[in-house]
């Protein structure tokens with residue numbers, strides 16, 4: 001929606017909101033459907049059963065096409081290729097991966113600043129839409145996409161639905177950071193309905209104790225077959241369902257989480273409350289290649305949607321290493337992302353050939369850790385990986401957030417319930433000390449609530465200071 005339509009939407013009565021969301025949904029549905037969607041979906045479906053070497057061959061081909069197109073139609077990349085003395089013949093004849101390695105990383109700031117030059121000027125790829133997102137500094141960024149990218153994304157989603165065992169059509173619910181009803185409203189409905197895609201959008205901003213029962217009532221009435229969105233929203237609902245012994249009147253086929261770090265103990269709570277599997281998925285609004293979990297809960301790199309490179313950060317001495325992701329994406333040829341430092345950190349196996357028991361040909365990684373800017377760093381331990389094991393087995397904590405304020409001070413905010421004891425608090429502090437080292441002062445603070453961050457996302461870990469370049 002444009003800014004003007006968005007402001008108009010906010011003041012409309014609820015039934016007009018439903019109508020506007022449905023019209024928008026219809027337009028989006030039309031944009032995503034077409035010949036390319038069908039062709040690409042068939043290709044992707046076949047590819048995943050074709051074995052690793054065929055997927056790799058496909059990846060090389062796509063990379064070659066991306067490099068050729070970017071050189072021809074993007075003034076930004078043309079300049080980079082020229083600087084490296086690379087021409088079209090080199091790309092056609094040489095190894096695409098070797099050529100890729102010669103190019104510098106694309107930093108977020110460059111993507112924002114040189115957005116126009118990065119965009120492809122290919123006349124056969126007119127822009128059909130723009131995604132507005134924000135960079136690390138909060139500065140807005142616009143990502144244009146063409147019709148093929150839109151249809152391609154829809155095909156990738158469809159393959160993801162297949163991974164989760166969803167039928168061709170289904171009723172769904174989405175919890176995202178969009179403001180869909182007035183943030184100050186105290187009364188339901190806290191949702192709007194897109195009749196075209198049978199999709200109910202539920203607000204993540206109104207999930208207070210007073211409102212949760214109306215959410216549950218609506219869900220019981222609507223009976224979704226699939227839910228997706230922020231894990232923190234599902235965790236709040238799941239805790240309420242379990243604490244109040246509520247039996248839901250529906251059993252979804254799957255829940256998909258994204259955009260925030262999914263903690264292992266939150267996954268357990270959500271799966272128990274909703275009675276279905278949770279799949280965690282990684283992609284970004286900028287159009288990064290996909291990381292998708294299989295039925296065994298193992299994240300796989302969909303290398304047919306892009307190239308993943310890693311900047312290693314810290315060895316975990318257990319066969320895994322924490323690495324910053326650098327991505328080259330095949331998902332949007334209109335705004336090509338080549339060696340993009342997206343700012344996320346994952347934990348990967350040093351043995352890159354390690355096979356998942358699910359039998360998938362896509363490489364597996366251990367886990368997605370989170371935003372590079374929020375990875376804690378201490379003098380004793382360096383970069384700290386996932387902190388959710390610190391909560392393992394502890395009860396009485398409804399919500400929590402770990403904030404590193406300086407190199408040697410950490411605040412742990414917790415929203416406690418009646419089961420919380422001083423002993424549990426002590427154990428939590430001990431568990432965090434085990435991970436960050438003993439020379440860090442940790443303060444436990446009990447609070448009534450923890451506010452949501454930008455785009456309604458819940459940040460479970462936050463580092464409030466910048467690292468010196470030697471520590472990066």
Ligand SMILES: [Zn+2]
Pocket residue numbers: 294295296298300356357358359360364
């Ligand atoms: Zn697997």
